[in-house]
Amino acid sequence: MNTPATDLTPLQGFPRQNGAPAWLQELRNHSWQVAQRLSLPGPKDEGWRRTSLKGLDLNKSLEGINEEHAGLELPDTPLPGGAVLTDILSAARLHADTLEAHLRGNWLDSDKLLALNGALFRTGYFLYVPAGVKIDTPIRVVCRPASNASLVLNRSVIILGEGASVRIVEERPSGNRPAGNTGQSGDGALTPAYVEVVTASVGKGASLEYASIQQREASSLSYVLRQAKVADNGSVRWFICELGARLSRSDTAALLKGGNASSEARAVYLTDSGQHFDVSAGAVHEGEGSRSRTEARGAVGEQARAVYRGLGKILRGARGSDASQAQKVLLLGGTARADNNPALLIDERDVRADHSSASTPVDPEEVFYLMSRGIAEADARSLLVSAFIQPVLDGALPEGLQEGLQDAVSRKLQKLLKRPGGIDEPIGGGAE
Amino acid sequence: MAAEHISTLEIEDLHVTVNDRPVLKGIDLVIRGGEVHSLMGPNGSGKTTLSFALMGHPRYKIEKGAIRLDGRDLTGLPADERARAGLFLAFQYPLAIPGVTVANFLRQAVNSIRGEKVNVLDFHKELREKMAFLEMNDAFAKRYLNDGFSGGEKKRMETLQMLMLKPRFAILDETDSGLDVDALKVVCRGVNAMRGPSFGTLVITHYNRMLDYIEPDHVHVIVDGRIVRSGDRSLAEEIEEKGYQWVRELVGQEAAQGVVS
Structure with missing residues (x-):
């Protein structure tokens, strides 16, 4: 049941726009x-x-x-x-x-x-x-x-x-x-x-x-x-x-x-102290033989929360369709919180669908492997978190913009890991 | 001209627990530059525990004893500082790190070990040479570290890392396991290329196979967390012939007679 709308006091006079059709x-x-x-x-x-x-x-x-x-x-x-x-x-x-x-x-x-x-x-x-x-x-x-x-x-x-x-x-x-x-x-x-x-x-x-x-x-x-x-x-x-x-x-x-329609979604979210993200990606299949791939990677810092909602819905009639979702989150600290909700709703036989979901801290065995090569622990963790995100970033933007994206992600990761160099800057040059 | 300095790795009365369970019960071993030591033993005898404890894995707790490199006590140091001191561990099961390319990883590691930023061109030249020496395709440099590598490729990658990082002491933890003969030869070629007065190595192996290509100066047998026999190459051959059960029985008899090994 809907509660009465108390959040929006009706405005005086709905604004008409000059020249709007x-x-x-x-x-x-x-x-x-x-x-x-x-x-x-x-x-x-x-x-x-x-x-x-x-x-x-x-x-x-x-x-x-x-x-x-x-x-x-x-x-x-x-x-x-x-x-x-x-x-x-x-x-x-x-x-x-x-x-x-x-x-x-x-x-x-x-x-x-x-x-x-x-x-x-x-x-x-x-x-x-x-x-x-x-x-x-x-x-x-x-x-x-x-x-x-x-x-x-x-x-x-x-x-x-x-x-x-x-x-x-x-x-x-x-x-x-x-x-x-x-x-x-x-x-x-x-x-x-x-x-x-x-x-x-x-x-x-x-x-x-x-x-x-x-x-x-x-x-x-x-x-x-x-x-x-x-x-x-x-x-x-x-x-x-x-x-x-x-x-x-x-x-x-x-x-x-449509038949054989396809989608691919890649999502990256880096959630820092005080931030709350709620990300959803996926597909609804209506056409026969339609395919969807969704891959999400997140990193969540101390005092941060990330909610991820996967979407994979295969409607009746979408025979031979294929829906795949993969989602992984790194938890960077004891107060980091991630909710993963991969969802598959299938109303048709003869389809393929799969999903995977995982939230883990940085693997201490991987940290040790890198440290055994002389890399200090903080650098090893930073390298591993970047590496975790990188496969989803590869080729994400056209040449010329990709580098700015890499920098923005890298700065945000440094901030998440509480290391120097983590500052906010827009990817396409300054905001001036 | 001064004589080349010969390094020493000393392991003294090393006691190690894993999850509060004693695994190593007093290991004594001295390895000098130029020497190849082989450590053999049945499954579960403590071989891998020794290698992780030497490298400083936080889960392998040193309860007693010391690890010294040229007199410097490494016992309380984290793995990265041990690596910078000159220790290297070739992992039995190297980890895959998708997202980090071989070249970037190695450059960061080389910079850390050498304590300076190496020239990028010099680095790539050296990397190409060493890859060629290990019969690795150039394309490996751009691949993600160990990601999708075969068993043999991973062991070559461990060997490549050793050649690039130039440690004073290397511990090879069952580097021969899961390798075909060709890959084994290439890996051993890498180890032999390092041999010299400034490099000592501890070759941990379950079988004798690797010793066909790397001639050991000393052979040690570990059973139940203790080195129960030390000898030369002939000890390895004797074990191959008679099996580890023979060693166990020998140790059992000595214990019954009150002989201290």
Whole structure:
């Protein structure tokens, strides 16, 4: 039973956006109603049992909603073959039919925050790659919020036509805080709040490679939901890297609708003292012969908690499909806590499915092996933790960006291991 | 010109427990630079315990006795400091570390042992030469350490590490087990290349096989945590002929007669 919505005082006058088309206004109105009706997800909601949004003051956050266009950095160079990359509100005017059809089919308002995103999103990008167009140069998008925004609502859309292919990297750095404001707050408030939705439609035989690196402020909430619908013979490859924020909720799912559709998800999360991460990745199989592979690796430090929810769902009719999940966590200290929940729900015979899950400390035998070669204990532990993460990082980003990812991960690991050199820096250069 | 310094590894009355269970009950052994000692014994006699205790594995607790290298007491030191002092252990079961390449691992180890950052080009040149000497493909340098390696490849990798780290004393813990003859020859070639006044080695083995390729100066037999016989090469041959049961019986008779071994 839903409790009454006390978390969101209705705002005076739902903001109409100048020039926004009527269909979008209608969708926003719908979401607004949903947002007013629902409470924030709580411990009674499946999927939020181990993650609390206590510390999020939505009304306060709403006072500082980010401005249109602010913070989104898209590449300047035009895309080949009639492909389009633009901000989401421009797309609502210039590519209304395509965007409207996609949004109606992928409107997400299953919880209050997602509904709020639908009602009020200001930023995000629209990437459209027509049938047969293959974009070789990777696209880098930086989702940087304006300074002092307390609520950032991004909605991004990726549409690939039949046989199209593209590789996109989303960076989520911390905001341009004015000097003296480091994003830290003493009162435990989750601010700013980032609520971001990315939906993709992957056409027949199309291929999407997607990467996200999250390095938000140490006081923030980062809630990102990604979902791709994949048609016959299409494929999606996800790489998700969670480093920043105080509370990070990261949900990534492929809906394998077509025959022989496939997905591969790799997730890395490094959770430090005071952080709480809740990461989910996986696939829902509808198409015959569809395949999914999910591999997650985490390292959790003292006073940190990481929740991982695997997703492997094979629906009736998805004959001959294959779902595989592997997940491993290193616990770096006695107060580190990890909850692993691999889930396989199978409603069809004649399928293959497996999952593995493990949480362990660093293996003392491995430490001894390295120490016997003259490597000091702290260096040996550091080497082993890096090594544990490395196989999931290999080839994650295009050349030119991979090195920055390696550095960011390495800095975060040094911080986790309480060694010098562990500082936060965005992977694509400074935030200035 | 000064004579080359000859190092000494002294093991004195070593008592070691594992999970509070006494395993080594007073081992005395002196190895000098240039010498090859072979330690033989049946399963469970304490061979691997001795090798781990010498290297400083935290689970192998030294209750009594001392390990000294050129007079320096290593007994309380962690493994990395023992390695920097010049001790090396070739593991019976080397661990796989996916995520660390052979080259990166070895460079870090070499830097630690030598106490300075070696020139990267010099390092790779040396690594290539030593790999060629052990008939290892260059591609090994880029592979993850021991990850997916066959038994023989792992033992070559242990030998390569020894050649790169240039220890003063090496303990080879059943390096011959699980090796085909070709791999065994290559590993022994590596050990023989190290032989000289500044290198001593303790070859721990269950069988005699390795001693066909590495000529030992001294042979010791360990039974139930004690060295019960020491001799030359002929002792190894006698054991091969008569089996460990013969040694046990001999020890039993001596104990009955009150002979101190």
